[in-house]
Amino acid sequence: MGVPRNISMPQILGAAEQVFGKHGFSGATMAEIARVAQLPKANIHYYFTTKEALYKAVLEHTLTDWLADADFWISPDRSPQEALHGYVTAKLAFSRNRPDASRLFAHEILEGAQHVHAYLATTLREHVAHLAHSFTHWKRTGQMRRVDTPHFMFCLWSMTQAYADMRAQMAAVLGQKTLTETDYERAAHTILDLLLQPTSRTLEKT
Amino acid sequence: MGVPRNISMPQILGAAEQVFGKHGFSGATMAEIARVAQLPKANIHYYFTTKEALYKAVLEHTLTDWLADADFWISPDRSPQEALHGYVTAKLAFSRNRPDASRLFAHEILEGAQHVHAYLATTLREHVAHLAHSFTHWKRTGQMRRVDTPHFMFCLWSMTQAYADMRAQMAAVLGQKTLTETDYERAAHTILDLLLQPTSRTLEKT
DNA sequence: GTCTATATAGCGATAGAC
DNA sequence: GTCTATCGCTATATAGAC
Numbered sequence: 338m339g340v341p342r343n344i345s346m347p348q349i350l351g352a353a354e355q356v357f358g359k360h361g362f363s364g365a366t367m368a369e370i371a372r373v374a375q376l377p378k379a380n381i382h383y384y385f386t387t388k389e390a391l392y393k394a395v396l397e398h399t400l401t402d403w404l405a406d407a408d409f410w411i412s413p414d415r416s417p418q419e420a421l422h423g424y425v426t427a428k429l430a431f432s433r434n435r436p437d438a439s440r441l442f443a444h445e446i447l448e449g450a451q452h453v454h455a456y457l458a459t460t461l462r463e464h465v466a467h468l469a470h471s472f473t474h475w476k477r478t479g480q481m482r483r484v485d486t487p488h489f490m491f492c493l494w495s496m497t498q499a500y501a502d503m504r505a506q507m508a509a510v511l512g513q514k515t516l517t518e519t520d521y522e523r524a525a526h527t528i529l530d531l532l533l534q535p536t537s538r539t540l541e542k543t
Numbered sequence: 544m545g546v547p548r549n550i551s552m553p554q555i556l557g558a559a560e561q562v563f564g565k566h567g568f569s570g571a572t573m574a575e576i577a578r579v580a581q582l583p584k585a586n587i588h589y590y591f592t593t594k595e596a597l598y599k600a601v602l603e604h605t606l607t608d609w610l611a612d613a614d615f616w617i618s619p620d621r622s623p624q625e626a627l628h629g630y631v632t633a634k635l636a637f638s639r640n641r642p643d644a645s646r647l648f649a650h651e652i653l654e655g656a657q658h659v660h661a662y663l664a665t666t667l668r669e670h671v672a673h674l675a676h677s678f679t680h681w682k683r684t685g686q687m688r689r690v691d692t693p694h695f696m697f698c699l700w701s702m703t704q705a706y707a708d709m710r711a712q713m714a715a716v717l718g719q720k721t722l723t724e725t726d727y728e729r730a731a732h733t734i735l736d737l738l739l740q741p742t743s744r745t746l747e748k749t
Numbered sequence: 750g751t752c753t754a755t756a757t758a759g760c761g762a763t764a765g766a767c
Numbered sequence: 768g769t770c771t772a773t774c775g776c777t778a779t780a781t782a783g784a785c
Binding site: 454488502503531534 | 716740
């Protein structure tokens with residue numbers, strides 16, 4: 338009893354993140370996950386009785402990682418410049434290093450967020466409410482203009498996640514096969530320029 | 544010969560946009576499309592021999608609409624304020640009024656953009672190159688700061704499309720069942736504040 | 750052109766030997 | 768715990784009557 342649980346499980350979870358991230362829940366097949374994990378199909382059903390059980394396990398795992406950066410960076414102890422720079426950079430790095438995790442999440446939301454609705458309505462909602470404290474603090478101390486916290490976060494999330502979810506479109510528009518390090522640098526520069534610009538974007542006519 | 548081609552075709556295309564927009568290509572079923580279109584399954588295969596042929600037809604149709612707003616609004620004849628205001632508002636309206644079209648496109652890109660890669664690499668790429676002329680003009684005439692055109696457009700697209708693609712997540716975070724008119728107004732305000740703010744977002748410390 | 754009935758393939762899931 | 772073989776179901780697609 339109990340030999341390669343430690344060996345098979347990570348293989349399965351890794352393959353599942355990759356395949357679910359590429360095709361979403363309905364588009365993914367257990368056969369492809371088994372192929373990527375280099376395991377017979379039946380072995381996966383030994384650890385996870387149903388496709389949905391495997392999906393939920395992978396989803397919860399990625400959601401935890403997805404939230405990790407915000408509390409570290411967006412804190413009243415930092416300046417808004419430092420906080421936004423750190424957060425955007427971390428999010429872009431996540432999109433670059435864990436694209437399948439970001440895309441798995443995007444698929445889930447796109448299909449109606451049925452499996453994660455409870456999580457979004459409780460944990461993520463409270464998370465955003467918590468972040469509002471930092472923005473309120475920065476406004477009160479004159480370090481930043483007022484923002485509509487949830488919609489401001491929607492903007493941050495969509496701009497940074499797009500570099501994982503929409504990378505096929507971006508690469509095509511840029512005339513490249515894939516996104517390169519330069520693209521992520523330009524992304525950071527463009528996004529931070531919107532958020533942190535020292536002078537106005539659209540200038541007054543003289 | 545030829546009675547209800549005019550009647551069945553729009554029904555099929557409308558139902559297909561709805562179902563493909565909800566589930567993507569792999570997740571959608573011909574049976575559900577037939578049910579939504581209130582037609583027998585076989586009738587759809589009469590007009591479109593394969594599921595993929597139907598998918599491509601719907602996809603091309605939505606892509607045309609998706610591009611329509613940009614050339615109208617983003618033009619050197621306008622001020623950057625007017626252009627960005629008009630474009631962002633139009634894009635948000637598209638997300639609100641044609642959510643299935645936006646989500647169909649998002650599904651396609653997420654799954655690797657295999658069906659639209661040629662379109663993105665030619666038409667959309669040229670489209671972005673064309674838009675760069677406006678931004679260059681505004682920079683040259685001192686109306687706007689320099690931008691990295693493709694990445695700036697990626698930001699505009701992701702922020703506005705998120706209000707169709709990610710609306711399930713947004714509603715959950717806002718503690719609502721769906722997005723309301725107020726949410727789209729706040730979205731426009733937040734996005735335009737990032738783009739058009741008359742003073743800096745993060746203020747200098749005194 | 751329309752629709753019922755069905756062929757064929759691929760899916761998730763399981764049985765049972767090892 | 769692992770793996771081969773297979774069940775039962777649902778999907779796309781077609782045949783053929785009307």
